[in-house]
Amino acid sequence: MNNMRYRIFTLLMVVEALALALLVAAGHFDTDRTAPARRCNRQLVRAFELTDLAIWTGARYTRHMSQADTFAAFQDSMGALEHFPEGALAPLPPLERPFRPEAAAEPAAGAAAYGKREHEPTS
Amino acid sequence: MNRHLKILEFALSTLMRHKIKNLAVVLVYTFVVFTLASVLFFSQALKKEATLLFDQTPELIVQRVTAGRHGWIPLEYCRAIEKIRGVKSVTPRFWGYYYDPPTRANYTFMGADVLPSEVRSMVRGRFFTPAESWGCVIGQGIADARLLEPDDIIPVRGGDGRLYVLRVKGIFQSSSQLLTNDLVVMAVADWRKIFNIPAGAATDLVTRIPNTREIDTVARKIQERLPDARPISREQILKTYDALFDWRSGVMITAFAGCLAAFAILAFDRAAGLSADERRTVGILKAVGWEVSHILELKFWEGFCISMLCFLTGVIAAHVHVFYFGGTVFAPMLKGWSVLFPRFQLTPHAEVFLIVVVWFLSVLPYMLATIIPSWKTAITDPDLVMRG
Numbered sequence: 001m002n003n004m005r006y007r008i009f010t011l012l013m014v015v016e017a018l019a020l021a022l023l024v025a026a027g028h029f030d031t032d033r034t035a036p037a038r039r040c041n042r043q044l045v046r047a048f049e050l051t052d053l054a055i056w057t058g059a060r061y062t063r064h065m066s067q068a069d070t071f072a073a074f075q076d077s078m079g080a081l082e083h084f085p086e087g088a089l090a091p092l093p094p095l096e097r098p099f100r101p102e103a104a105a106e107p108a109a110g111a112a113a114y115g116k117r118e119h120e121p122t123s
Numbered sequence: 124m125n126r127h128l129k130i131l132e133f134a135l136s137t138l139m140r141h142k143i144k145n146l147a148v149v150l151v152y153t154f155v156v157f158t159l160a161s162v163l164f165f166s167q168a169l170k171k172e173a174t175l176l177f178d179q180t181p182e183l184i185v186q187r188v189t190a191g192r193h194g195w196i197p198l199e200y201c202r203a204i205e206k207i208r209g210v211k212s213v214t215p216r217f218w219g220y221y222y223d224p225p226t227r228a229n230y231t232f233m234g235a236d237v238l239p240s241e242v243r244s245m246v247r248g249r250f251f252t253p254a255e256s257w258g259c260v261i262g263q264g265i266a267d268a269r270l271l272e273p274d275d276i277i278p279v280r281g282g283d284g285r286l287y288v289l290r291v292k293g294i295f296q297s298s299s300q301l302l303t304n305d306l307v308v309m310a311v312a313d314w315r316k317i318f319n320i321p322a323g324a325a326t327d328l329v330t331r332i333p334n335t336r337e338i339d340t341v342a343r344k345i346q347e348r349l350p351d352a353r354p355i356s357r358e359q360i361l362k363t364y365d366a367l368f369d370w371r372s373g374v375m376i377t378a379f380a381g382c383l384a385a386f387a388i389l390a391f392d393r394a395a396g397l398s399a400d401e402r403r404t405v406g407i408l409k410a411v412g413w414e415v416s417h418i419l420e421l422k423f424w425e426g427f428c429i430s431m432l433c434f435l436t437g438v439i440a441a442h443v444h445v446f447y448f449g450g451t452v453f454a455p456m457l458k459g460w461s462v463l464f465p466r467f468q469l470t471p472h473a474e475v476f477l478i479v480v481v482w483f484l485s486v487l488p489y490m491l492a493t494i495i496p497s498w499k500t501a502i503t504d505p506d507l508v509m510r511g
Contacts (some may be wrong), residue, residue, distance in 0.1 A: 005135040006128055009428060016435035023442045024478075027471035030446070034470050037298040038175060040245050044295075044302055045179040047242045048235060049216055049329045051360050053173060054262070054304040057229045058460040060220055063305070065367060066360040067184065067193070067327075 130417065134424035137404075148389065149433055155386045156437025156485050157444070158379045163477045164445040164469075165453060166372035171472035172301070173364040180360055182338050183330040184216075185345060186353045193353075195324035200349055204330055207344045209337040215325030217314050221279065221307070226268045228462035232307050234314030248273030248293030257313055260293040264304035264463035277307070282319035289313070300465035330354075375453060405500045418501040419494060426493030430486040437485075438478055446471060 044050065052064045061068035138145050185204065187196035201213040217234030238250050251258025261271065269277065277289045295303040315322070330345075332338050335357075342354035376383070405418055413421075444450060446469055 005139070006131045009131075009135055013431060013435070016432075016439065020435060020439050020442070020478075023439060023446075024471070024474050027442070027446060027474055031470040031472070034468065038172075040296075041176055041299050041302055042179045043239075043241050044245060044299055045176050047239045048233065048306075048308070049181050049214075050302055051177070051180050051184060051355075053176075053301055053364075054231070054264070054306065054463075054465055055301070056461050057231075057305045057463050059229075062461075063220070063229065063231065066363040067186070067355065 127420070130420050131424045131428075134421050134428060137421070138425060138428060145429065148429060151382070151386055151389065152429065152433035152485075152489070153437045153440070155382055156434055156481060157440045158382060159376070159484060160438045160441030160477070160481045161444050161450065161452065162372045162375045162379075163481065164441055164471065164474065165450045166368040166375075167472055167477060168445065168469040170365060170368040172469070173368070174361060176302070177357070177360055177364065180357050181329040182332040182335065182357050183342060183345075184355045184360075185213075185328040185330055185349075186355065187327075187349075187351055188353045189351065193327075195320065196327055196352075198323050198325060200352065201328060203348055204328065204345055207341055207348075209332055209334060209341050211331040211333050213331075214329045216327050216329055217311050217320075218326050219314075219318050219320075221317075223269075226462060228265075228268055228305070230265060230305050230307050230463075232309065232314060232317065234311035235308050236311050245296050245299055246293035247296060248291070251292045251310065253310060255292070256310065257287065257289055258292045259289045259307050259309040259313075260295060261291055261308075262295050262303040262306040262463075263297045263300050264465060265307065266291075266294045268463060279317055281317045287313075287317055297466070301467045304465040305463045375456060402500050405497065409501070415498075415501045419498055422494050422497035423490070426490045430489045434482060434486050438481060442471075442474075445469060 051066050054063070056062035056065075185196065185200070187194050187200070196215075198215060201215065204210060204213045219232050221230045221232050222228075223230055236253055243250050246260055248260075250260055259277070261277070265271065265277075271277065271291050271294070273291055273293055275291050277291065279287045279289055281287050289307070289309060295306065309317075314320070330341065332341055338356050338358070342356060345352050345354050408418055408421075409415075444452060449466070449469065
């Protein structure tokens with residue numbers, strides 16, 4: 001019996017590995033099975049122009065995370081203690097990148113060049 | 124081959140000699156793997172779901188900011204935005220929040236007159252027609268909270284203090300709960316009456332831009348022409364959800380930090396050196412003729428048996444927990460104070476990759492922590508080792 005330990009252990013490992021493989025495969029088929037429901041949800045997003053998941057309905061800045069004011073999460077009043085657990089679990093808002101594509105920098109560069117020319121000594 | 128099996132058999136016998144100690148290690152180790160895998164599976168599944176859904180969201184939403192807060196946007200802004208080159212269309216959105224005292228829940232009221240035909244199949248009952256005043260379609264969460272069925276009524280107190288009665292024409296299918304759980308869709312005119320909103324105002328404007336490379340340019344031009352406007356691009360919406368679930372998974376792991384710390388101490392304890400008993404065993408094995416490679420193989424098998432058993436058990440338990448029980452352990456943390464919480468079925472995404480990540484984070488450090496001190500002892504003289 002004592003020499004059987006490695007066989008029992010190997011059998012246990014094989015059973016567990018097979019179980020995990022089956023679960024992963026089942027999950028893969030589940031993803032395919034839920035595809036029609038997801039397609040419907042995508043149509044809903046498009047039809048109603050939705051922007052957020054309806055998970056946290058406790059406050060407006062947790063219901064519409066992406067539409068919240070830029071100084072979320074303390075929105076109910078300045079300096080108020082956050083009282084919604086989901087608000088406390090929200091990350092700091094990402095630094096809002098101003099919509100300034102590279103082309104917008106050109107006038108500034110032009111102005112700098114103009115300024116430099118203005119201060120150049122005249123010969 | 125026979126030699127390897129004999130060493131494996133010996134390793135298992137060694138582990139069985141210290142049953143209680145190794146059982147404690149297995150329990151803590153399995154729980155650590157379970158927690159780590161659950162958090163990774165859960166956050167990845169939700170993040171992927173949000174990404175798959177919101178790639179259909181409008182390219183640009185334009186809000187109006189008044190005194191630092193989101194205010195009603197005048198419909199004249201539509202014309203100013205439509206004139207910008209690259210903009211295909213600008214349509215107003217009408218939505219707002221309503222606190223329902225009987226259920227103590229917040230609902231999202233949305234005004235919509237034009238309803239695409241493909242959406243009608245997603246409703247139990249039917250949609251209201253533009254001619255039907257005070258008809259509405261509600262989310263499954265509201266129907267459950269107020270025990271509503273099609274043709275029931277919802278009394279709503281309006282912004283003017285009057286009581287309005289909405290009649291439920293249909294209920295969104297439960298498969299769309301992730302999006303529609305707290306939604307009440309009604310005609311725009313009814314929405315205006317309830318919230319007392321003037322005719323020329325909307326909540327925000329949806330700007331459709333066919334060429335996605337022009338989104339930033341259009342947003343800049345909107346800000347230049349309408350200084351109080353705040354454009355929110357689709358990219359920003361997707362980034363918000365990306366950051367949100369990364370952050371949440373970090374917070375969840377922090378909540379289980381005590382357990383992780385216990386495991387780290389255990390691993391450190393093993394890495395710091397073998398116990399006197401273990402050192403004596405190594406010394407005896409060397410004295411009876413075992414080579415360094417045999418001792419290393421023995422320690423490898425010991426570490427492998429424990430870590431693979433815990434890894435496989437923990438990952439299987441995490442998969443069942445997240446994808447079959449909806450992440451019950453995390454539910455209180457995830458729900459917060461939401462009264463209406465959607466029931467949703469998560470599906471795995473990139474699971475094999477996540478399993479490999481968990482393996483690298485849990486099995487590899489433990490194996491190294493087992494083998495390195497054994498190697499240090501195995502290369503020492505057996506007499507010295509046994510004398511301590």
